[in-house]
Amino acid sequence: MNRETLLKQGGIWAFIVVELIFFSVAGEYLSVSDKAFMDFDNMLLLLKQSAPIGIIALGMTIIMINGNIDLSVGATFALAAIVLLDSMTWPFMAAMGDWAIPLAWVFALLTGVILGAINGLIVWKTGVDAFIVTLGSMLGYRGLVFMYNGEQPTSHLNWTLVDFAEAQFLGLHTATWFLLGTAVILWLLMTKTVHGRNAYAIGNNREAAVNAGIRVGPHFLINFMIIGFLAALSAVVFYSESGSVNPNDGMLYELWAITAVVLGGTKLTGGYGSIVSTLGGVIAIQLLRKGLGHIGADTETVNLVIGLILIAVLFLDRQLNRKGKEELKI
Amino acid sequence: MTDQTPALRLEGIVKTFPGVRALDGVSFTVMPGEVHALMGENGAGKSTLMKVLGGIYDPDEGQIFIEEQPTVMTSPMQAKAKGVVFIHQELSLADELSVAENIFLGELPLKSLGRVDWAKLYSQTDAILKTLNVGFNAKTRVGDLSIANQQMVEIARALTVDPRAVIFDEPTASLTDAEKVVLFDVIADLQAKGVGIIYISHRMEEIFKITDRISVLRDGQYRGTLNTSETNEDEVTQLMIGRSLDLSRNASHHELGDIALEVRGLSCGDLFRDVNFNVRRGEVLGFYGLVGAGRTEIAETIFGLRDPSAGQILLNGQEVRISSPIDAISHGISLVPEDRKGQGLVLGMNCRDNMTLPQVDDLTAGPFVSDGAEIAIFDQYRDKLDIRTPGWRQTVGNLSGGNQQKIVIGKWLSMRPEVLIVDEPTRGIDVGSKSEIHNLIRDLAAQGYAVIVISSEMPEVLHVSDRIVAMFSGRVMREFTSEEVTEDSLIQAISGITGDKVA
Structure with missing residues (x-):
């Protein structure tokens, strides 16, 4: 890694270190509890809690590198969760005992892949901007969620599933393993494979990619299927434990995911970005939430502060970048 | 001239950036x-000098004088208020607004309560447009104008103040010959009004046609000022690059091979009609014509970016169907496009990844791309084409134009193409690298590649081509061999004057 990329991608980790120091020191004076902020269990919990949005944000990173965006992930998340929980109550599934669990997962993940494929196919075949397409599908998929069970929550608690979700392996929770595993696989995909290379090229300069003989559409489709899968995976991880889904669950997840991705330095215009930095962005946001809570701030304040910090960080990034500075002066 | 007050004078301007002395005591005077x-x-x-003049950069040392008054520039708006106006190569107009609104953007005449005084706006605009002799009016939507007319709007914008000095930055880059004539008339008018004009261009013909004096910069240093009437292209080039540029005719001395690509009766709507030509292995076929003559469109059709409405494309004597760049590439046809940054390169990617982009599919080991295979290809073509870069990790956007072009050429050569089409091979490339690209094209032909070169620069076409196809308005007017071609006959052919047309 050369110095330039180190500077660009190191920023988010430096920010995380600043947060840790700040909250540890501030926590000494302001904390509502006696526990230290940088408590080991606290940090493990933080990783677990960042998994649901984190897994989606990792998927959002590859979509944005490719030059697209997906606003429908929150609704996909909710719909996959309903399929997961409801399918286990179907008579033939109930008859299978615990063997219904892997099958329910497959149904849920398949739901995500199909919803993602619908987005991808529309973007590919119509050429309509992904923002518009997924804005539509965000509303549409959410409509499906409500059609399923009206305003009622869908619930099914399976204790084997809960045990699995709450298990810890080598100290890390199941959800954390899924988050890290997703990060490793997507990192390999984006940095080592032909698909990743072409996705960067398409996002950076679509015309040059076409002129180099790259088929743009299939890459779009694959990436939308991946993020659909990941939104469903996120639901699988989260609802295995909670066992109950409200029709409004997952709302604004798309925006939290985009926030984490952008905080990690990925550009909205495509062609730039890194999975590892997004992981940093996810952790930074979760640290902020937990840290602010630790020093006694309420949820409303937390959102306000995160919003301000997002803008401040991106402004700083722009100031550090010479070109941006010149443009500002004109 | 000596007893006049200079319109603009720069004295000892120094500007350093970290690690670079971009301007090193530059002085010059515009009367x-x-x-x-x-x-x-x-x-x-x-460009650094112009940014200092426009107040975008503060000079580290030196002084700017307007009519001998020392002046500190703080922004382009303030420079304009002081009578120094820039006409940029890249137009900055709002397409959806009218000509008048664009011209007075930011300084619209107002009535009470902040309402726009439309009557005054249109009458002032029409007064300015009248002096420019243009064929559109104040209410025309700018997006509906041609590039040349949009440039006139930029010039009109400059005339809302009483300018002391106007700076034209590569104003003819996207103009046709006829449009250039109109532009030069406007410049002559400004000149007659006593405005000092700085004219930045790479094009020697224009420089010698319209300028009085020529100042040359090299590596941030002022290299001298020449009276245009007392110098020639050689002297100016030497001053710019420290040596002269070889543009002699250059027909192949090696044996030509078989016909690699043949085009029969190719047409594409109104863009070009009934085009016939062929190119042999070892040969450079030049395409010359005005902007809009259909040259680029022919290349794009052969490369599968456009669908032909009629005609055949034959490769090694076999008819091929090409409906996408993927087809073209699989048949061994490569295109180095006109717009290198927009169509040829993924600017945010590194050198190696750009070079291997079309064939990365074939460079895998298991599920992953093989680093070694890629670096081997990059190293091979970096050495072959003499690409100067610190290493393959360098982002392509940071390379010079000449090295960027070599990356694009290397990208296609590494695919071992049958036919290489190069559209405007040296556009936006400095004089020193130009001859390198020219030599490279000649070398490729000598190695047996069939090369098609499309260019708007006559010296370039004459220099690299074995045969030249002259186009006018979507038709092939005439084909010349390099022995028979003269500048006059070429100009006649591309202007639609048929003369002794040879079928």
Whole structure:
């Protein structure tokens, strides 16, 4: 890694270190509890809690590198969760005992892949901007969620599933393993494979990619299927434990995911970005939430502060970048 | 001229960036009513100097004088208020607004309560447009105008103040010959009014046609000022690059091979009609014509970016069907496009990844791309084409134009193409690298590649081609061999004057 990329991608980790120091020191004076902020269990919990949005944000990173965006992930998340929980109550599934669990997962993940494929196919075949397409599908998929069970929550608690979700392996929770595993696989995909290379090229300069003989559409489709899968995976991880889904669950997840991705330095215009930095962005946001809570701030304040910090960080990034500075002066 | 007050004078301007002395004591003077060319290779410091003049950069040392009054520039708006106006190569107009609104953007005449005084706006605009002799009016939507007319709007914008000095930065880059004539008339008018003009261009013909004096920058240093009437292209080039540029005719001395590509009766709507030509292995076929003559469109059709409405494309004597770049590439046809940054390169990617982009599919080991295979290809073509870069990790956007072009050429050569089409091979490339690209094209032909070169620069076409196809308005007017071609006959052919047409 050369110095330039180190500077660009190191920023988010430096920010995380600043947060840790700040909250540890501030926590000494302001904390509502006696526990230290940088408590080991606290940090493990933080990783677990960042998994649901984190897994989606990792998927959002590859979509944005490719030059697209997906606003429908929150609704996909909710719909996959309903399929997961409801399918286990179907008579033939109930008859299978615990063997219904892997099958329910497959149904849920398949739901995500199909919803993602619908987005991808529309973007590919119509050429309509992904923002518009997924804005539509965000509303549409959410409509499906409500059609399923009206305003009622869908619930099914399976204790084997809960045990699995709450298990810890080598100290890390199941959800954390899924988050890290997703990060490793997507990192390999984006940095080592032909698909990743072409996705960067398409996002950076679509015309040059076409002129180099790259088929743009299939890459779009694959990436939308991946993020659909990941939104469903996120639901699988989260609802295995909670066992109950409200029709409004997952709302604004798309925006939290985009926030984490952008905080990690990925550009909205495509062609730039890194999975590892997004992981940093996810952790930074979760640290902020937990840290602010630790020093006694309420949820409303937390959102306000995160919003301000997002803008401040991106402004700083722009100031550090010479070109941006010149443009500002004109 | 000596007893006049200079319109604009720069004295000892120094500007350093971390690690680079971009301007090193540059001084020069523009007299009222003078057209003063500013020349230099890319990176010589022209744009930095203009940014200092426009107040975008503060100079570290030196002084700017307007009519001998020392002046500190703080922004382009303030420079304009002081009578120094820029006409940029890249137009900055709002397409959806009218001509009048664009011209007075930011300074619209107002009535009470902040309402726009439309009557005054349109009458003021029409008064300015009248002096420019243009064929559109104040209410025309700018997006509906041609590039040349949009440039006139930019010039009109400059005339809302009483300018002392106007700076034209590569104004003819996207103009046709006829449009250039109109532009030069406007410049002559400004000149007659006693405005000092700085004219930045790479094009020697224009420089010698319209300027009075030529100042040259090299590596941030002022290299001297020449009177245009007392110098020649050689002297200016030497001053710019420290040696002269070889543009002699250059027909192949090696044996030509079989016909690699043949085109029969190719048409594409109104863009071009009934085009026939062939190119042999070992041969450079030049395409010359005005902008809009259909040259680029032919290349794009052969490369599968456009669908032909009629005609055949034959490769090694076999008819092929090409409906996408993927087809073209699989048949061994490569295109180095006109717009290198927009169509040829993924600017944010590194050198190696750009070079292997079309064939990365074939460079895998298991599920992953093989680093070693890629680096081997990059190293091979970096050495072969003499690409100067610190290493393959370098982002392509940071390379000079000449090295970027070599990356694009290397990208296609590494695919071992049958036919290489190069559209405007040296556009935006500085003089020094130009001859390197020219030599490269000649070398490729000598190695047995069939090469098609499309160019708007006559010296370039004459220099690299074995045969030249002259086009006018979507038709092939005439085909010349390099022995028979003369500049006059070429100009006649591309202007639609058929003369002794040879079928």
